[in-house]
Amino acid sequence: MTFHRTAISAACALGLTLAGAPCSFAASPVDVKIGFAAPLTGGQAHYGADFRSGVELAIEDMNATNPVIGGKPVRFVLDGQDDQADPRTGTTVAQKLVDDGVAAVIGHYNSGTSIPAAPIYAKAGIPEIAMATAPTYTRLGLPTTFRLLTSDTQLGSVLGDYAVKGLKFKRIAIIDDRTAYGQGVAEEFTKAAKAAGATIVDQEYTNDKAVDFRSILTKIKSANVDAVFYGGADTQAAPMLKQMRSLAIKSTLIGPDMVQSEDLIKIAGESAEGTLAASEGSPLDQMPGGKAFAERYAKRFNHPVELYAPYAYDGTMAVFNAMKKADSAEPHVFLAALKTTNMKGVTTSELSYDKFGDLKYGGVTVYKVQGGKWVPLQTVGTKK
Secondary structure, three states, X not given: OOOOHHHHHHHHHOOOOOXXXXXXXXXXXXXXXEEXXXXXXXXXXXXXXXXXXXXXXXXXXXXXXXXXXXXXXXXXXXXXXXXXXXXXXXXXXXXXXHHHOOOEEEEOOOHHHHHHHHHHHHHHOOOEEEOOXXXXXXXXXXXXXXXXXXXXXXXXXXXXXXXXXXXXXXXXXXXXXXXXHHHXXXXXXXXXXXXXXXXXXXXXXXXXXXXXXXXXXXXXXXXXXXXXXEEOOHHHHHHHHHHHHHOOOOOEEEEOHHHOOHHHHHHHHHHHOOOEEEEEOOOHHHOOXXXXXXXXXXXXXXXXXXXXXXXXXXXXXXXXXXXXXXXXXXXXXXXXXXXXXXXXXXXXXXXXXXXXXXXXXXXXXEEEEEOOEEEEEEEEOOOO
């Protein structure tokens, strides 16, 4: 006699056996939530989307292996949240992810959201693997903070040193947007530039919502500087650059990783030529797994990698590897394994963390806009 599966399942639930029907079926996978937080709306949404795509690809790859953790099949699912690049929204999102029972959080993207969110995750014992680059993030004294990228200490230092020693800039003006990220990287650039022999002629401030910089730039113009360093995002860097050229300021604009974007070239057009930027890690085509990742990413999402997806992918895979090593998806159990991560990734041949949760081998690449494209000039500090 043949029994319908539903009938057998109901009988098994009652502890009964129908005509010898088996009461054991393949166990359904247990969902393990991976939290994600970044700006998915607003001026930085394109970065958040690229960041999220890297996490999604890692989750898909891990699920394709039919993972078993703690003797049970598991399925990783994404719990993605939009923090709007706003510190207050970031803490609200962080508490929601904790309440949702996520095992780890890949995010936040901005230092200004990652830093206030960090104590919330730490209190719950949940690892936070953030894109944040402000040095403060991993110096909060919390055991749960990890970084996906090189910190501003190295980023600003490399760029400041190169601007003076490599490009011979002697008179430099500094502008920052007063965010944790923008201010932090500007401070590191300033220290390195001064140490290399440059004079900081002027220092100005704006905010990350500003669109008109003409009063600041007019003041800088009179100072006759070789270069202007801007600590902030390309949302402001592009109009700032156009306004510099409209005011006949020929100084080179220098910016950190967020300035190194195709959007800046599209918006600023010919004005972008000669712009200098630094980005964490190596150029995509020089990463150990960069070429293969770029091909898979383009096939999956129908557009090329923007910047952050490879780092997001590696950070997410580091979490999965820690779970497998600890044979547990419980944060308080696999956290120790995450701290001892040593794996080959897309971005580096050795992804590992120091005692603070910073990458041991982050690296920085300096780029310049030449012929309407970002061209790498120098890469330091990576391990290939």
